[in-house]
Amino acid sequence: MALLIVAPKKDVTEWVEGVREASRDIDVRVWPASGDPDDIEVALVWNHPEGSLTQFRNLQLISSMGAGIDHVLKDQQLPKNVPVTRVVGESLTTNMSNYIMMAVLQYHKRFLKYLSDKENKQWNQNHAPEIPVSIGILGLGVLGQDVAKKLSDLGFNVCGYSNSRKELPGVRSYAGDEELDEFLSHVNILVCLLPLTSKTENFLNLDLFKKMKKGSYLINVARGNHLVEEDLLEALRLKMLSGAFLDVFRKEPLPRNHPFWEHPDIMMTPHIASITNIEDAIPLIVENYNRVIKGKPLLNEVDMKREY
Numbered sequence: 001m002a003l004l005i006v007a008p009k010k011d012v013t014e015w016v017e018g019v020r021e022a023s024r025d026i027d028v029r030v031w032p033a034s035g036d037p038d039d040i041e042v043a044l045v046w047n048h049p050e051g052s053l054t055q056f057r058n059l060q061l062i063s064s065m066g067a068g069i070d071h072v073l074k075d076q077q078l079p080k081n082v083p084v085t086r087v088v089g090e091s092l093t094t095n096m097s098n099y100i101m102m103a104v105l106q107y108h109k110r111f112l113k114y115l116s117d118k119e120n121k122q123w124n125q126n127h128a129p130e131i132p133v134s135i136g137i138l139g140l141g142v143l144g145q146d147v148a149k150k151l152s153d154l155g156f157n158v159c160g161y162s163n164s165r166k167e168l169p170g171v172r173s174y175a176g177d178e179e180l181d182e183f184l185s186h187v188n189i190l191v192c193l194l195p196l197t198s199k200t201e202n203f204l205n206l207d208l209f210k211k212m213k214k215g216s217y218l219i220n221v222a223r224g225n226h227l228v229e230e231d232l233l234e235a236l237r238l239k240m241l242s243g244a245f246l247d248v249f250r251k252e253p254l255p256r257n258h259p260f261w262e263h264p265d266i267m268m269t270p271h272i273a274s275i276t277n278i279e280d281a282i283p284l285i286v287e288n289y290n291r292v293i294k295g296k297p298l299l300n301e302v303d304m305k306r307e308y
Helices: 013-022 090-108 111-119 142-153 177-185 206-210 229-237 278-294
Strands: 002-006 027-030 040-045 061-064 134-138 157-162 171-175 189-192 216-220 241-246 266-268
Touching: 002 013, 013 027, 013 278, 040 278, 061 278, 090 111, 090 142, 090 189, 090 216, 090 241, 090 278, 134 142, 142 157, 142 171, 157 177, 171 177, 206 229, 229 241
Parallel strands: 002 027, 002 040, 040 061, 134 157, 134 189, 157 171, 189 216, 216 241, 241 266
Antiparallel strands: none
16 A cells, blocks of 8 residues: 655655655655556645546545645546545644734734835824724635634624534624625625635626625635636726735736736735645644545545535
8 A cells, every 4th residue: 555645846855754754654655656556545636637546546545735625626537436635734724814814904904004104204194093894704614713713802793604504602604695695795804715616616706796895805815716806806996895815816826917916906925825734734644544544534524515
């Protein structure tokens, strides 16, 4: 039995060393040097080539190297009936919550205004120092629930939207298609933490922006394909939205000629909101490897029907 790492655009040296240090019993290989394909029972992947996993007849587990699994599911030749797992760790959750709170607070406290004032040597107290905010979290999974609780603990009015209703102290939960419009009507900061599925692709579009309070603010830390980028530009032009804070984009790296670069109302970071911590991920991967051997239930297994 062997574990194969398939991540052609990643430097996987730390992953290989980490797995080997965690368990001397695991035979770690790196694609395309997979050896005998019949040895491969676990594949650890990130943006693996289309169809590259079909040759492994004894494959029992496909593990994403991060929290996202859209890069796995886009493979139209993905082996059927092979479970898929993802990495969910404490540091990943904490880092994402910290990033979102930073994005919320910089808007709430008018940070960009004061940054501009400093650059222009203006002492301007003509505005209230805070913008009143009501925060809506799209997606109440592990990450969404953590940041919703933390924002609520800071005293903000927070609500969340998900497929099924959640019970979170201090956070009002909306669920299902029939409650989406009501959820949107209550918020002026919208945080997208949705999983990327066939249903949620292009979810952040002009029709949705029209249902929000005029002048609302968008924070997208989920996936670039959630956002119709042309619709965001139009919503900003029409003053439907007052601005956006984006960490993810349809094409990464973002092309140098992309209009987002020079838009004054769009803040951007290069997909760094929360990076998988290898030291946190390795124990989960090794644990699932051992669970495969023993036939035990897997940790963080993906519901393939829901696509997350």
